Amino acid sequence: MTDHVTTLSEILGPKGWLSGTDAEPYQRDWLNRYGVAPLGVARPANTAEAAAVVKACREAGVAVIPQGGNTGLCGGAVADQPNAVIVSLSRMTAIGEPNPESGSIAVDAGVVLAALHEALEPHGLMFPMHLGAEGSARIGGLIGTNAGGSQAFRYGMMQDLVLGLEVVTPDGMVWDGLRAVQKDNAGYQLRKLYCGAEGTLGIVTRAVLRLYPTPKQQTSALLVMSDFAAAVSFGVYLRGEAGEFLAGLEFFSDAGLALALKHLPDLAYQLESRGDVYLLVELASGSPRVPLDEILNSALEWGMEQGLVTDGALANSGAQRSQFWRLREEQPEGQRLEGEQLKHDISVPPGAIARFIKAGAEICGGILPGVRINPFGHLGDGNIHYNLSPPEGRADFDGKAGQFAEALTSLATEMGGSFAAEHGLGRAKIAMAEQNRGIVERELMARLKGAFDPQDTLNPGVLVHAPL
Template identity: 40%
Template sequence: MSHLSEAFIREIEAIVGPAGIERDPERMRSYLSDWRNAYRGLAALVIRPATTEEVAGVVRLCNEQQVALVPQGGNTGLCGGSIPDGSGCQVVLSLTRMTKFRQVDPANETITVEAGVILQSLQEAAAEAGRFFPLSLGAEGSCTVGGNLATNAGGTAVLRYGNMRDLTLGVEVVLPDGQIWNGLRGLRKDNTGYDLKHLFIGSEGTLGIITAAVLKLYPAVRSVTTAWVALPSASAAVELIGSIRALCGDRLTGFELMSRQSVDFVLRHVHGCRDPFGDAHPWYVLIELSDTQPEAPLNQLLEIGIGEALEKGWVIDAVVASSESQVAALWAMREGISEAQNHEGPSLKHDISVPVSCIPDFIETTDQRLRDRFPGVRIVTYGHVGDGNLHYNISKPVGADDARFKAQHEAIMQVIYDSTVSFSGSISAEHGIGQAKRDAARHYKDPLELELMRAIKTTLDPKGLMNPGKVL
């Protein structure tokens, strides 16, 4: 039951209007659990402002009344960062009504959008302007720009274009006291002090609420070549990406690594997916080259690169897509892994990064440690080799009890994170900390880093009302 007074709720409604407030328990339900139903919470109210001024008014009132706020976008996160706690005292602030495209500036290669804009809509708007916005990930049909910024989203094109931090020139933020910081500057050079936008990007709503952003656009892509390549080992993937990079430069847009276990799950559970090869192989990569020139000789470049790798023993077999439908089919193999794994029962998902050069040793070492300690576990390894980001997921042994497997989560996580840190890696590469990794971050991050983070949090949000219990 809500602890909020009727007077407070009337004041909120006066700010956002009847369409901006939700109290019905049934209609609130979708805001109180994540898309996987892995995290659930309660809320006193769901507030859906439509403008930055409305957000500021809500935040100001909540600050005065000491009501905690949980910002939320498309609610597609994997670490519970946008879900309230179980107290029923927090308020969910959904930005999904803030969907305006404020400006497209082709000459400056920028687009200014509000936080509730769906990523796919942003991609389409860029295309309509004859430009390209490169952030791409599995949830692009429902995730929002605000959520992408809050978690510093990565995706499949980081290798060439960087993550959301690299794609952002300016942000507009409502601070915890309700002030509006207008940092919407479309400048690529600005050395007038601290670059404050980087405090808020990746902060998961704990320092303020990003309401709009100036984002970079790129020339439209007019040529694409995609190949599915079988490899004998993960070390071959590291050798191959270095060779392809040297040959193709920044035409190399994607380089996705997948273990055979990953592919087996997809072939078993995702309708329409077929193995491009007759035989099973230990590892696979999906390689994508792109160019702004129509009919660029990408196939020729890729065939040269793969041919040289075949001679060196880095590649066992390869197929280059010859149509858009074949490209879609190859990407479906990659994008279907997470869904396919869910059909195999509970899975423990980890999003880590290590230096690219360490990927083979990390996989070999960590696989062995897990199999020694937890016999029969199935290790689903895939990810973005070019930026060292692996999705290192563990499925239960065949026939194992679900509850018993889930009970091993902390022990399995410790093995993986201990190994990650031993290779100078990060326990969260692109999914954030949220509530899922908060305690682990306390254990694995440098104490001085945590002290500095807490000092920033205390300075900006002294009452601790912005997404409490997340990150720190």
């Protein structure tokens, strides 16, 4: 056992330091593509311990890999070299008292998102962040990756929902930025900068988050759209007519629906007809006086008159609402069970979604004829999870993964979009990012990293290459 491992285990005690087989559950990423065995896993009980760990690692020249719920899709929370320590905040799970008057709450970074949702429910308050991994994803990881999810178009991403932060810096100092106000211009917006920094500038240990009152009523509909252009047009109409109620606006394709129905036998599709594209619409209001069903029905009628909507139904119960949502939420699982896949996390300006999907299909079909394309995602912010399965009868992509990624990145970039919308870069997309960034952007990001973490202690090789 090396000296610095002794130091770490002394700082943390037996509960706080895992090595050998105990560390294995932390070692690999969610998709099982990244991760080598680290020196161990540090599980600090509080901020002071987290800071001491970072300080000791820095002094020993050991890389520090912050890990939240380890649900990331880009391999940014596991080690790529043995001389590394994973810092998991899974023991720091305190949830403060919500402040209903101010609409805020202080939480430890290790809090699981679903646990926060549950804790808020009796208070009539909500934290408007919803995504597939909410049962495991932790607040610190959500901040580190600047998570988006299905309500981002209305309430924002994590960077919009964070009021204050506490962060352990790469030097092992603690920045106390735990203010609890939206309007704070007393210097650089550090609180925003740490969002999406993927643990390369510091480890978020605590946060003050913005809360909203829970809506008093909601209504959902599943719609069959004539095509993607129709979905975009209908989305624009809805934003104009019911923008302030819009709490969900998700799309998926018939290809994805078919995969989900094939692999998840308990899923049920309950409309009479199928189509190429589906839209899941959810409206919510704090006022019981708003005729939500009437507003949604009237929009639906308009959509049918315009030839945009070909079929559809409002959920007539909570159970049916859940079924509608499962059709959307089981898309990734359906595709995973189909076998090999390639995931791309694209965003384009919302009005360009249909154009992207059309052009993307041509490009991908050119690269590997018959490749199956399953685009689904968030219509309101243009976020397309553009996933591929091999052609029917094939098990792989003929070694063309890189070609797909490059072509789709170029297409999204040309349209003013991003090839890393809400999953981040991690290790999976760092080469692509460095290649895609302009020289000025590359330099600014490297300087930023260099200023905060000159020894490249925190999450080296993630988000940016070695600091300037």
